[in-house]
Amino acid sequence: MKKRWLAIGLTAAMITSMAACGGSSSTASKAESKPAESAATESKPAAESKAATESKTESKPAAAGDEGKVLNVEVWNDEFINRVTDHYPGYEKVSDTEGKIGDVKVNWIITANQDNAYQNNLDEALAAQADAAADKKVDIFLVEADYALKYVDADADVAMPLKDLGITDADLSKQFSYTQDVVKDANGDLRGSSWQACSAGMIYRRDVAQEVFGVSEPADVQELFKDWDAYKAAAAKLKEKGYKVTASANDTYRVYSNNVSGKWVQDGKVVVDENIKKWVDDSMELVKAEETGTFDLWSDDWAKGFFQDPDGKVFAYFGPAWLINFSMHADEDGSVGKAGGWALTTGPQGFYWGGTWICAAQGTDNPTLVKDIILTMTTDDAVMKDIAVKDSDCVNNKDVLKDLASDTSFGNAILGGQNPYEMLAAGAELVDMSNISIYDQGCNEEFQKAMKNYFEGNAASYEDALAEFEKNIKVKYPELA
Amino acid sequence: MQKKKVSAVTSYNKWGYFFLIPFIVIFLIFQLIPLVSTVYYSFFENYRSGLKQIGPNFVGLGNYAKLLSQKHFLTYFKNTMIMWVMGFVPQIIVSLILGAWFTDPSLRLKGQRFFKTVIYLPNLIMASAFAMLFFALFADSGPVNSILINVGILEKPYKFMSHVWSVRGLVAFMNFLMWFGNTTILLMAGMLGIDSSLFEAAQVDGATATQIFFQITLPLLRPILVYVMVTSLIGGLQMFDVPQILTNGTGDPMSSSMTLIMFLNKHLFSKNYGMAGALSVILLIITGILSMIIFKTTAQNEVK
Numbered sequence: 001m002k003k004r005w006l007a008i009g010l011t012a013a014m015i016t017s018m019a020a021c022g023g024s025s026s027t028a029s030k031a032e033s034k035p036a037e038s039a040a041t042e043s044k045p046a047a048e049s050k051a052a053t054e055s056k057t058e059s060k061p062a063a064a065g066d067e068g069k070v071l072n073v074e075v076w077n078d079e080f081i082n083r084v085t086d087h088y089p090g091y092e093k094v095s096d097t098e099g100k101i102g103d104v105k106v107n108w109i110i111t112a113n114q115d116n117a118y119q120n121n122l123d124e125a126l127a128a129q130a131d132a133a134a135d136k137k138v139d140i141f142l143v144e145a146d147y148a149l150k151y152v153d154a155d156a157d158v159a160m161p162l163k164d165l166g167i168t169d170a171d172l173s174k175q176f177s178y179t180q181d182v183v184k185d186a187n188g189d190l191r192g193s194s195w196q197a198c199s200a201g202m203i204y205r206r207d208v209a210q211e212v213f214g215v216s217e218p219a220d221v222q223e224l225f226k227d228w229d230a231y232k233a234a235a236a237k238l239k240e241k242g243y244k245v246t247a248s249a250n251d252t253y254r255v256y257s258n259n260v261s262g263k264w265v266q267d268g269k270v271v272v273d274e275n276i277k278k279w280v281d282d283s284m285e286l287v288k289a290e291e292t293g294t295f296d297l298w299s300d301d302w303a304k305g306f307f308q309d310p311d312g313k314v315f316a317y318f319g320p321a322w323l324i325n326f327s328m329h330a331d332e333d334g335s336v337g338k339a340g341g342w343a344l345t346t347g348p349q350g351f352y353w354g355g356t357w358i359c360a361a362q363g364t365d366n367p368t369l370v371k372d373i374i375l376t377m378t379t380d381d382a383v384m385k386d387i388a389v390k391d392s393d394c395v396n397n398k399d400v401l402k403d404l405a406s407d408t409s410f411g412n413a414i415l416g417g418q419n420p421y422e423m424l425a426a427g428a429e430l431v432d433m434s435n436i437s438i439y440d441q442g443c444n445e446e447f448q449k450a451m452k453n454y455f456e457g458n459a460a461s462y463e464d465a466l467a468e469f470e471k472n473i474k475v476k477y478p479e480l481a
Numbered sequence: 482m483q484k485k486k487v488s489a490v491t492s493y494n495k496w497g498y499f500f501l502i503p504f505i506v507i508f509l510i511f512q513l514i515p516l517v518s519t520v521y522y523s524f525f526e527n528y529r530s531g532l533k534q535i536g537p538n539f540v541g542l543g544n545y546a547k548l549l550s551q552k553h554f555l556t557y558f559k560n561t562m563i564m565w566v567m568g569f570v571p572q573i574i575v576s577l578i579l580g581a582w583f584t585d586p587s588l589r590l591k592g593q594r595f596f597k598t599v600i601y602l603p604n605l606i607m608a609s610a611f612a613m614l615f616f617a618l619f620a621d622s623g624p625v626n627s628i629l630i631n632v633g634i635l636e637k638p639y640k641f642m643s644h645v646w647s648v649r650g651l652v653a654f655m656n657f658l659m660w661f662g663n664t665t666i667l668l669m670a671g672m673l674g675i676d677s678s679l680f681e682a683a684q685v686d687g688a689t690a691t692q693i694f695f696q697i698t699l700p701l702l703r704p705i706l707v708y709v710m711v712t713s714l715i716g717g718l719q720m721f722d723v724p725q726i727l728t729n730g731t732g733d734p735m736s737s738s739m740t741l742i743m744f745l746n747k748h749l750f751s752k753n754y755g756m757a758g759a760l761s762v763i764l765l766i767i768t769g770i771l772s773m774i775i776f777k778t779t780a781q782n783e784v785k
Contacts (some may be wrong), residue, residue: 115730120750123532156532294643294731301621311622438531449731456643458734468735471553475744478753479530481547 004154014336068134068365074141076113087383126158129363139364143357145182146441152183152191159191159359166369171379174397178431183357193378197396198355199427200320202347208315212241235291238315247305247314248295249283258351263435264443287455288449294455308333320353321394330414340416352431355359394424401425442476493647523758544759561740565717567653572661580668600662612726616757652724671705707779
């Protein structure tokens with residue numbers, strides 16, 4: 001009997017220790033889904049959002065009586081959920097995946113983005129859309145720039161043209177044109193709308209810049225990183241002091257891949273652009289000199305640099321506004337962001353990253369509500385300003401950004417009080433979306449994975465790594481074979 | 482009178498068929514129909530491009546030809562077998578030793594029940610959770626690396642996930658750890674089934690423990706050994722969750738830890754049902770052939 005109790009006790013101990021380890025490893029998947037600072041949401045005084053609600057109640061149409069009672073929203077993380085919770089008038093949070101607007105129940109369907117999982121899930125849901133019961137129909141889905149074209153395609157016709165909902169060009173006039181190019185179909189109709197402008201830059205540590213280069217202000221640091229040759233020279237200097245210029249070679253991938261001269265797939269063939277090849281060559285140099293690492297984005301090792309950690313020692317990350325407020329662990333003690341230690345500058349080349357577009361699913365049974373959500377969340381000046389101020393997001397509204405840029409009292413705490421909006425607005429004007437294709441997510445992910453083999457010396461040559469990429473991309477997209 | 486009795490027996494026997502119905506229904510719905518339709522669909526080109534469905538178009542053996550002509554199919558098969566052998570060889574050796582110790586009454590091992598529980602425990606954890614755990618343990622800045630650096634064995638972190646043999650080794654080690662307990666218990670059952678008078682007779686004749694093990698235990702254990710080998714081989718060919726989670730689905734470095742089922746999963750992920758069907762059928766044939774080989778080679782003596 002004694003032995004049996006001993007066995008049970010030890011089993012319990014082992015299982016709890018496993019569970020504890022599991023807890024720490026789950027941070028990796030948490031980081032993948034760009035965790036929101038939930039602390040910020042929770043601590044928000046109720047009175048504040050209530051005030052916003054009251055000021056808006058007149059303009060908010062009650063969901064028409066004959067429309068559906070369930071609103072299904074497909075998302076890949078909780079970013080949009082938090083935006084709606086905080087800023088949509090009349091939204092009541094029920095749980096993490098449920099809410100209420102008036103008497104309409106809101107269902108958030110979350111599927112992780114990585115490895116086309118979100119797309120595959122959405123494809124299934126949309127294929128079943130016609131036969132689904134009214135309450136099961138997808139009403140709203142979100143898309144990213146990497147695959148937006150697939151869903152806004154006029155032939156596929158899964159996203160409703162905004163004009164069918166009654167949203168006019170005048171409503172959208174303050175948006176940046178690149179955000180509209182992404183969701184424009186072949187007939188020139190818009191089939192989605194975004195609240196974000198995701199022009200991005202180089203986010204560097206002020207203290208490290210001061211230590212290594214003797215300057216810390218964005219304008220001075222920009223001079224040191226103005227092109228890729230300067231960037232490499234600066235990386236060598238950082239290495240002397242024990243810092244890596246970026247945590248991973250993948251950090252700069254988007255900077256190169258946004259400045260390409262052609263699409264990933266041309267005439268049914270995968271084409272590696274010269275600028276992407278340049279990323280491979282430049283990164284190989286940096287990796288060989290141990291001036292950058294080869295971690296996967298969102299991995300624990302990659303995220304170490306967000307903290308004042310002796311293992312971290314990372315000078316810069318590349319990203320847009322959402323990376324700053326969403327991913328830099330700025331609400332945690334010991335992070336560089338909490339101390340306001342970051343600053344933003346343009347970096348070697350301008351680029352954008354990510355961005356979330358709201359699409360109304362064809363066949364929705366809640367068109368009035370969907371229209372109101374799109375209008376409120378992506379065009380309403382007051383809401384846009386609220387998002388920019390409270391969540392430090394770079395909003396898709398030229399007027400609001402202009403106001404904020406000239407507002408000297410405004411500053412981003414994570415960036416040590418720097419006002420990033422003038423730079424981000426200027427960047428957003430320059431974003432060129434002419435080279436996106438429906439294959440971008442798969443190609444970008446697989447290319448980075450394959451090149452990791454090359455950087456780490458597991459592929460004998462660039463050609464071998466390229467063959468690996470081509471092999472995998474043909475499995476992912478059979479039509480390219 | 483006689484006639485009546487027979488009919489009573491047959492009518493009683495009909496209940497046997499009733500009791501078979503649940504099995505037959507489940508077998509038909511979840512095994513036979515999927516099996517047949519997999520074979521059927523493997524002759525079609527059937528996938529999705531964007532939101533458009535391509536096919537199904539009949540292509541005959543096109544999918545098979547395509548698969549077999551790609552040399553990476555062979556590479557993945559080789560990877561699977563290498564990782565299986567790397568895990569299975571230590572597994573069978575350790576299990577045999579443990580089984581022999583546990584069943585040997587002359588050793589009088591203390592705390593047997595405790596250890597039998599403990600060695601089986603890793604099998605209770607979900608393979609994916611286990612792989613996730615190892616992924617965290619062996620990360621570049623994970624606990625294993627920091628211990629090795631603090632002890633002074635390494636100067637800078639060893640990238641476990643970036644070297645062919647460390648990844649394969651980890652996969653094999655995890656499979657070993659998860660399954661040696663199970664194998665031990667199977668072999669113990671087999672060993673306990675051997676007539677103890679044989680052992681006693683050998684001891685009386687003055688045989689050493691090693692002689693008893695090789696001359697008596699092993700030959701009489703053959704049916705169980707064959708069973709363990711065949712089930713392990715099938716499990717090995719279907720190796721998926723551990724390498725999938727450990728390498729984040731990539732099978733890196735350079736697809737050296739990509740198994741056949743991971744490859745199958747990739748096809749299914751892109752909704753390429755024709756190709757996935759063909760791959761499944763090939764896998765079925767390979768499993769059949771390898772199992773036959775094991776049967777033929779290990780059952781030879783008994784036939785004589």
